[in-house]
Amino acid sequence: MSVTVRVPAKVNVRLAVGAARPDGFHDLANVFLAVGLYDEVTAAPADTLRVTCTGPDAAQVPLDATNLAARAAVALAERHGISPDVHLHIAKDIPVAGGMAGGSADGAAALVACDALWSTGASQDELLAICAELGSDVPFSLIGGAALGVGRGEQLTPIEVGGTFHWVFAVAEGGLSTPAVYGEFDRLTAGAQVPEPTAPPALLAALRKGDTTALADALGNDLQAAALSLRPSLADTLTAGTAAGALAALVSGSGPTTAFLAADADAARTIADALAASGTCRSARVAVSPAPGATVR
Ligand code: C5P
Numbered sequence: 001m002s003v004t005v006r007v008p009a010k011v012n013v014r015l016a017v018g019a020a021r022p023d024g025f026h027d028l029a030n031v032f033l034a035v036g037l038y039d040e041v042t043a044a045p046a047d048t049l050r051v052t053c054t055g056p057d058a059a060q061v062p063l064d065a066t067n068l069a070a071r072a073a074v075a076l077a078e079r080h081g082i083s084p085d086v087h088l089h090i091a092k093d094i095p096v097a098g099g100m101a102g103g104s105a106d107g108a109a110a111l112v113a114c115d116a117l118w119s120t121g122a123s124q125d126e127l128l129a130i131c132a133e134l135g136s137d138v139p140f141s142l143i144g145g146a147a148l149g150v151g152r153g154e155q156l157t158p159i160e161v162g163g164t165f166h167w168v169f170a171v172a173e174g175g176l177s178t179p180a181v182y183g184e185f186d187r188l189t190a191g192a193q194v195p196e197p198t199a200p201p202a203l204l205a206a207l208r209k210g211d212t213t214a215l216a217d218a219l220g221n222d223l224q225a226a227a228l229s230l231r232p233s234l235a236d237t238l239t240a241g242t243a244a245g246a247l248a249a250l251v252s253g254s255g256p257t258t259a260f261l262a263a264d265a266d267a268a269r270t271i272a273d274a275l276a277a278s279g280t281c282r283s284a285r286v287a288v289s290p291a292p293g294a295t296v297r
Pocket residue numbers: 024025026027028134135136137151152153178179180182
């Protein structure tokens with residue numbers, strides 16, 4: 001018997017970053033939107049904990065105990081007094097180290113898969129608490145849809161989304177380290193008064209209404225300057241997508257994936273083709289949002 005869970009990527013439609021906290025994290029007002037690019041994690045009984053991965057970026061995925069899928073299995077097993085003897089197979093389609101929460105997605109998916117495989121009967125609150133221990137973005141991967149995350153991004157309030165949004169994601173060559181991007185944010189803002197992070201009401205209203213034009217006007221990412229500082233060539237990708245008709249362009253989370261909001265599915269296709277031909281990215285993917293969270297298939 002095995003259990004397969006499908007889990008979406010995310011884009012941050014507003015990532016407001018406050019000053020560094022004493023614990024090294026940053027207080028956020030982080031508006032997450034799940035997008036329809038998916039990883040699948042399959043959990044099957046095994047003699048010992050084992051992680052395997054397939055997909056175009058599989059070689060970059062750590063298969064040891066640091067993998068968030070493995071850590072999720074261990075955390076759930078410990079709480080329920082069982083041994084985490086499970087084979088976790090990750091079918092990876094979300095860009096690795098791309099600012100789309102691919103690792104977090106695998107953590108949330110493994111948790112849901114092991115919960116079903118072991119019939120632990122954990123409540124949603126227990127699963128969310130384990131997710132928050134695993135990483136700041138993992139709780140959102142569990143619930144999907146759209147949500148405002150505060151604290152370090154793990155305290156979620158779901159947001160209703162009143163329509164479908166069309167996106168293009170330009171996948172960059174190589175990844176960016178999230179701690180390095182936050183470190184660059186600290187360097188760029190040193191000595192400045194960093195305002196309290198907030199989510200603009202106009203953005204939340206745009207999501208609720210499903211209003212693409214209003215969402216385009218309200219997108220924002222406080223980590224973008226830091227990502228561009230570490231990877232200046234991303235400016236060329238942003239320019240190429242905008243020239244091809246994107247309503248708005250931004251770095252996804254800590255990057256280096258860049259996200260382009262399109263007016264409709266046809267525009268998204270046109271932008272993706274232009275980006276792929278531009279030579280400014282490795283590949284371009286279209287996806288719609290919102291998407292459901294980690295779900296047993
Ligand atoms: O929570 P997670 O393990 O995903 O965080 C990875 C790194 O990103 C942290 O070690 C920290 O450097 C940075 N981070 C942060 N503030 C947050 C979330 C993440 O500084 N709210």
